[in-house]
Amino acid sequence: AQSVAQPEDQVNVAEGNPLTVKCTYSVSGNPYLFWYVQYPNRGLQFLLKYITGDNLVKGSYGFEAEFNKSQTSFHLKKPSALVSDSALYFCAVRLRSYNTDKLIFGTGTRLQVFP
Amino acid sequence: ETGVTQTPRHLVMGMTNKKSLKCEQHLGHNAMYWYKQSAKKPLELMFVYSLEERVENNSVPSRFSPECPNSSHLFLHLHTLQPEDSALYLCASSQDGLAGGTDTQYFGPGTRLTVL
Numbered sequence: 001a002q003s004v005a006q007p008e009d010q011v012n013v014a015e016g017n018p019l020t021v022k023c024t025y026s027v028s029g030n031p032y033l034f035w036y037v038q039y040p041n042r043g044l045q046f047l048l049k050y051i052t053g054d055n056l057v058k059g060s061y062g063f064e065a066e067f068n069k070s071q072t073s074f075h076l077k078k079p080s081a082l083v084s085d086s087a088l089y090f091c092a093v094r095l096r097s098y099n100t101d102k103l104i105f106g107t108g109t110r111l112q113v114f115p
Numbered sequence: 116e117t118g119v120t121q122t123p124r125h126l127v128m129g130m131t132n133k134k135s136l137k138c139e140q141h142l143g144h145n146a147m148y149w150y151k152q153s154a155k156k157p158l159e160l161m162f163v164y165s166l167e168e169r170v171e172n173n174s175v176p177s178r179f180s181p182e183c184p185n186s187s188h189l190f191l192h193l194h195t196l197q198p199e200d201s202a203l204y205l206c207a208s209s210q211d212g213l214a215g216g217t218d219t220q221y222f223g224p225g226t227r228l229t230v231l
Contacts, residue, residue, distance in 0.1 A: 032218055041224075041227075043121075043205050043222035043225050044158075044205065044207075045117065045222070046117075046219050046220070090158065094218050101165070101170075102148075102160050103160070106157065107156075108157075
């Protein structure tokens, strides 16, 4: 079955330190992978996506993600965390067939950046 | 902002009420989506409309009834809801959902629904 897993419910990191939010996927074929962020009382905001090409994808707010086909992972990273990065992060994979086109979301990881 | 608006932002309703949620996108997209976000659960896709036709209905109870009068507007009509339907309802849009276009979905801010 096509799925996305975010193994950590919460990630805590000190401001200025690098952060990683993990995501692994299970899909047939070439995956289209996405990261979204949700701030309190807001909808999801698109951060970045991987379709093809360079395995390192750069996105909004200084975030980047690395696609690793052998490990079926798409971890979100940032070299230096900010307190304002504290939010809920969702990984998603696109599921597309002749009669459907939708995103499958992970359960989310709450990132807490401490001053 | 993302170009997708939702009204109302908050809604409290009784189980016998009828209400509607509205979503409007200003991005020129032709696919729209309704999601339900409950605490401690993954985001649940409810309905997908592509080119104003419903192409996905994920076993959603009939007390939720979507309507897509044109490519810019999407409604979710609510009738005789249950307390467990309390959640954040998110609308999203994208270009060419089933026509092979871009794949990024843009979300509205959501409607926080409480059913008493």
